[in-house]
Amino acid sequence: xxxxxxxxxxxxxxxxxxxxxxxxxxxxxxxxxxxxxxxxxxxxxxxxxxxxxxxxxxxxxxxxxxxxxxxxxxxxxxxxxxxxxxxxxxxxxxxxxxxxxxxxxxxxxxxxxxxxxxxxxxxxxxxxxxxx
Amino acid sequence: xxxxxxxxxxxxxxxxxxxxxxxxxxxxxxxxxxxxxxxxxxxxxxxxxxxxxxxxxxxxxxxxxxxxxxxxxxxxxxxxxxxxxxxxxxxxxxxxxxxxxxxxxxxxxxxxxxxxxxxxxxxxxxxxxxxxxxxxxxxxxxxxxxxx
Numbered sequence: 001x002x003x004x005x006x007x008x009x010x011x012x013x014x015x016x017x018x019x020x021x022x023x024x025x026x027x028x029x030x031x032x033x034x035x036x037x038x039x040x041x042x043x044x045x046x047x048x049x050x051x052x053x054x055x056x057x058x059x060x061x062x063x064x065x066x067x068x069x070x071x072x073x074x075x076x077x078x079x080x081x082x083x084x085x086x087x088x089x090x091x092x093x094x095x096x097x098x099x100x101x102x103x104x105x106x107x108x109x110x111x112x113x114x115x116x117x118x119x120x121x122x123x124x125x126x127x128x129x130x131x132x
Numbered sequence: 133x134x135x136x137x138x139x140x141x142x143x144x145x146x147x148x149x150x151x152x153x154x155x156x157x158x159x160x161x162x163x164x165x166x167x168x169x170x171x172x173x174x175x176x177x178x179x180x181x182x183x184x185x186x187x188x189x190x191x192x193x194x195x196x197x198x199x200x201x202x203x204x205x206x207x208x209x210x211x212x213x214x215x216x217x218x219x220x221x222x223x224x225x226x227x228x229x230x231x232x233x234x235x236x237x238x239x240x241x242x243x244x245x246x247x248x249x250x251x252x253x254x255x256x257x258x259x260x261x262x263x264x265x266x267x268x269x270x271x272x273x274x275x276x277x278x279x280x
Contacts, residue, residue: 077168085160092156100149108153115157118248 010127011066012059017124020055021117027052028113035106041097045109052116053090060087079126086119143209143265144201151261154254155195161247162239163188169236177236183223187239187251190216194258206262213258220244220251 027048034042060083073079093112097105144152166184174181190212197209224243227234237246244251 077172078165081164081168085164092153096149096153100145102146104146104150107147107150111150111154112157 009071010124011062011071012120012124012127014062016055016059016062017120020052020059020120023048023052023055024113024116024120028110031106031110031113035103035110038103039106040101040103041105041109045097045106046094049090049094049109049113052113053087056087056090059083073127075126079123082119082123082126086116086123089116089119142201143198143206143262148198148201148261148265151254151257152195152198154250155191155198155258158239158247158251158254159188159191159195162191165239177234180234180236180238180241183219183238183240187216187219190219198258198261206266209258210262213255213262216251216255217259220255224252 027045031045063083089112093109096108100108162184166181166188169181169184194209194212197205197212220240220243223238223240227241234241239247239251243249
């Protein structure tokens with residue numbers, strides 16, 4: 001699983017980040033289907049969000065290992081801001097989905113799962129050393 | 133099953149909750165970004181960063197207003213959505229006309245293009261939702277479940 005991570009400099013560019021993006025989009029797609037069918041958030045969405053959270057915690061772990069190895073993100077402040085935000089997103093979705101046991105709860109899960117890949121991509125950009 | 137309990141029309145259930153969730157996300161995004169920019173490099177673009185901070189505050193207050201759902205909450209949300217709409221349009225226009233005034237991006241530059249134009253759509257949705265819930269409450273006296 002971590003075979004690609006060693007060749008790529010950034011710890012947030014590997015298979016794990018790809019898996020986060022794919023799973024997040026899958027959950028978003030499913031949540032959209034459920035919302036369109038006028039159903040509240042179902043077990044699949046909750047399991048998907050739990051899986052997503054595990055992957056994100058894995059991403060934190062990989063990042064911690066890279067930091068311990070002496071690597072540093074290009075924009076540390078922004079990077080850690082995004083990382084913390086990312087880890088908070090699935091729990092936020094679960095809490096809001098629980099508060100709203102209607103189709104709109106599923107819509108919330110969909111929205112949060114659409115935001116997650118964007119934050120992952122921003123995270124990857126802030127690791128690279130850029131001019132601006 | 134999905135019947136809202138109270139007699140009042142509420143801004144904080146159904147689609148309103150989705151709106152609040154998106155407002156929350158933007159509040160987090162804008163405020164952390166503004167805090168970081170102001171803390172680390174305020175001198176580079178003070179106007180842009182102060183605007184980011186203002187935008188962040190507006191998102192937070194709007195989310196709270198929608199979530200509170202009373203008369204006051206509604207009024208607060210209305211003011212915030214209006215301010216947001218004016219802000220995103222004015223800042224968007226100025227950032228295109230006079231880019232030198234904004235050396236760094238704000239949430240509202242280019243009509244929110246850096247954030248998928250959601251900053252432009254969000255206040256419109258907010259105003260539409262406030263209007264919708266008010267009309268429903270005035271028309272029926274009791275809550276009707278939103279049809280679809």
